[in-house]
Amino acid sequence: MCTVCGCSEGDVKIEGPAHEHAHPHADESEQMIVQQGDDLDFGQGPAHAHVAGMSQSRMVQIEQDILGKNDRYAGLNRARFEAQSIFALNLVSSPGSGKTTLLTETIQQIKGDRHVAVIEGDQQTANDAERIRETGVPAIQVNTGKGCHLDAHMVGHALDNLTAFQGGILFIENVGNLVCPAAFDLGEAHKVAILSVTEGEDKPLKYPDMFYAADLMVLNKTDLLPYLDFDVDKCIAYAKQVNPSIEVIQLSAKSGEGMAVWVEWLEHKRQAMIKQRIDALETEINQFKALL
Amino acid sequence: MHEMSIAEGIVQVLEDQAKAQCYTRVKTVWLEIGPLAMIETEALSFCFEAVTRDTLAEGAVLNIIKIKGEAFCMQCLKNVPITERYDSCVDCGSYQLQVVQGDEMRIKELEVE
Numbered sequence: 001m002c003t004v005c006g007c008s009e010g011d012v013k014i015e016g017p018a019h020e021h022a023h024p025h026a027d028e029s030e031q032m033i034v035q036q037g038d039d040l041d042f043g044q045g046p047a048h049a050h051v052a053g054m055s056q057s058r059m060v061q062i063e064q065d066i067l068g069k070n071d072r073y074a075g076l077n078r079a080r081f082e083a084q085s086i087f088a089l090n091l092v093s094s095p096g097s098g099k100t101t102l103l104t105e106t107i108q109q110i111k112g113d114r115h116v117a118v119i120e121g122d123q124q125t126a127n128d129a130e131r132i133r134e135t136g137v138p139a140i141q142v143n144t145g146k147g148c149h150l151d152a153h154m155v156g157h158a159l160d161n162l163t164a165f166q167g168g169i170l171f172i173e174n175v176g177n178l179v180c181p182a183a184f185d186l187g188e189a190h191k192v193a194i195l196s197v198t199e200g201e202d203k204p205l206k207y208p209d210m211f212y213a214a215d216l217m218v219l220n221k222t223d224l225l226p227y228l229d230f231d232v233d234k235c236i237a238y239a240k241q242v243n244p245s246i247e248v249i250q251l252s253a254k255s256g257e258g259m260a261v262w263v264e265w266l267e268h269k270r271q272a273m274i275k276q277r278i279d280a281l282e283t284e285i286n287q288f289k290a291l292l
Numbered sequence: 293m294h295e296m297s298i299a300e301g302i303v304q305v306l307e308d309q310a311k312a313q314c315y316t317r318v319k320t321v322w323l324e325i326g327p328l329a330m331i332e333t334e335a336l337s338f339c340f341e342a343v344t345r346d347t348l349a350e351g352a353v354l355n356i357i358k359i360k361g362e363a364f365c366m367q368c369l370k371n372v373p374i375t376e377r378y379d380s381c382v383d384c385g386s387y388q389l390q391v392v393q394g395d396e397m398r399i400k401e402l403e404v405e
Binding site: 059062064066069070147149151179180183205208238240241243 | 301309378398401402403405
């Protein structure tokens with residue numbers, strides 16, 4: 001990440017018009033984000049400070065989390081979601097699990113009831129964002145260049161490019177990768193791990209960090225089960241071994257089987273988030289009332 | 293693969309701290325890393341050397357202090373050692389474990405000039 005604002009080094013690009021940063025930078029003369037047509041390029045500008053001069057060596061205790069900076073940006077995103085009552089999900093999986101198809105099918109079912117927007121993460125191309133836009137909802141593509149995951153800072157910039165959609169649902173489709181995205185909080189309400197039945201039932205054991213970080217595992221492509229040796233019960237047992245509280249939904253985005261359960265889960269969790277917010281606000285109001 | 297981002301994150305903390313703690317060069321970095329921190333320490337050392345070039349930490353020694361993993365077993369009602377997320381309780385075999393230690397990834401101490 002750069003020394004100025006946490007932008008990753010490399011070739012990160014975010015679609016959308018030129019915009020003001022929603023968060024301040026220490027020194028705008030070292031602006032890291034370069035407009036290229038409709039895209040933003042994170043890869044420019046100085047990344048390191050060159051320092052000369054020496055003195056006596058000494059020890060310094062700093063006790064600082066390495067991911068602290070990402071977590072601070074994630075906190076800012078979370079505060080924005082809370083202020084606008086946006087229900088944000090971080091969809092993680094290996095490449096080819098059917099995330100984008102699951103999204104386009106989900107959007108077709110819920111877009112009549114609720115505002116939906118999508119942030120698409122891929123190393124290159126805007127293909128997925130285009131597939132989402134064909135459903136009629138706004139999508140912002142983030143190209144991470146050489147990066148293997150989205151970080152909270154990229155998502156913050158992508159949010160700047162989305163018009164406000166109070167009370168809506170934001171899907172963040174992470175880069176297809178079952179390793180790195182587990183470590184980076186984006187400010188989402190839940191991480192959802194999507195596993196397709198063509199992948200092998202022991203993936204939760206092979207990539208335990210991701211299934212530990214996820215609150216829900218979606219088992220996708222169940223229409224293919226008759227042609228495979230995939231053991232669903234074993235897969236769920238492995239996932240629960242890594243994360244005893246993980247929920248599981250089996251579905252096929254293609255045939256539509258199980259989609260109703262998933263859509264119901266979305267609405268249930270969205271309402272739970274809103275209710276939690278109402279409770280917190282009521283507690284705050286009562287604290288103020290007590291002061292009268 | 294994300295070890296590169298992590299190494300860049302370390303350099304960023306070192307550069308931020310340089311102003312606050314008034315140093316211009318970092319000679320040694322001590323990190324605390326747990327077995328559940330999703331960090332391959334050899335890959336991190338390799339990336340650290342690469343990303344510290346032309347920075348205040350060029351040539352700095354990276355020391356990694358490995359922390360032990362520990363989880364609270366809901367059946368035995370006590371802390372037990374673990375090394376992986378999918379480990380079971382060493383005493384009762386249950387998977388109802390809550391990680392209490394081992395996902396740390398922090399910069400503990402620096403030797404600076």
